[in-house]
Amino acid sequence: MKLKTSLGDKPLWSQVYDILVDRMNQGVYEAGSILPPEVQIMEEFGVSRITVRQAMDRLISEELISRxxxxxxxxLERKDRASTVFQSSFDKVTEVQGNINKEVLSVKMVTPSPEVRYAFELSENQLVLELVRLNRDNHGNVLTIHYSYLNPITELTTKDDYSISLYKVLTQKGYPIEAVIEEITAKISDGKEKQIFKLRKDVAIITRLRKGYNGKQLVEYSISKYNSEGYTLIINSN
Known part of the structure; x- marks a missing residue:
């Protein structure tokens, strides 16, 4: 199968990824089945081993396959995936926060992690804007820390005003969030999280991975960590 190589087309690894996902959705590769070896995929699409591995790495990061x-x-079958995944309209996601103070900790351009790079379908050298924010209670205790990564197509910069809602900023740029896909997990706090939240004992830390879409375009990739002792999260996906 010949892939598209014209200027402006998706990267080759992304095209391979799309085809493999489509085959999974159509039942060509059923849950529990074994994917063809890398060499066979290389020969089918006429691509390098690095290209195939980039596609495979994204499939692994999304828990669609496992080596x-x-x-x-x-x-993988859906039951084999570690996280609970659901999709809902953005305006149906509600956080019960009480009295909190919001703080922008940092805004900078960074080299994204492989997960963020694959999600936005970026080249290896592309940078993304990273926005780090804290939510504190009236006593100054950290309730939440948010790490948000914004797709370069939004043209957001470090000079934009992030003291207002991120979603207002995205709307002003012409990329309002219309839907989100979220994964929520909980685990006992580790050393770094104890330091961030100034915990003296082991408590559950809630991690929320949120992908915000404008139409079918992914524009926001956020990882939020919540101290379960000070935060209640209510999600209505009906």
Whole structure:
């Protein structure tokens, strides 16, 4: 199968990823089945091993496949995925915060993690804007820390005003958030999280991965960590 190589087309690894996902959705590669070896995929699409591995890495990061020693690359069933995933309209996501104070900790251009780079379909050298914000209670205790990464197509810069809602900023830029996909997990706090939240004991930390879309375009990739002792999160996905 010949991939598109014209200027402006998706990167080759992204095209391979799309085709493999489409085959999973159509049942060509069913849950529990083994994907073809990398060499076979390379030959089918006429691409390098690096390109195939980039596509595979994204599939792994999205928990669609898993590499198993002595068996190969296995297509995962939904029940095998670690996170609860759901999609809802943005205006149906409500945080019950009480009295909190919001603080912008930093705004800078950074080299994205592989997960963020794959999500935005960026080249290896592209930078993204990282916005780090804190929510504190009236006593100064950290309730939440948000790490938000914005797609370069939004043309947001470090000079934009982030003292207002991020979603107002995106709307002003012509990219209002119309839908979100979220994954929520909980685990006992580690050393770094204890330091951030100034915890003296082990408590559950809620991690929320949020992907915000304008139409079908992913514009926001945010990771938020919540101190479960000071925050209540209510999500209505009906």
């Amino acid at each position: 198993k020693r002595g068996k190969g690359t296995v297509v």
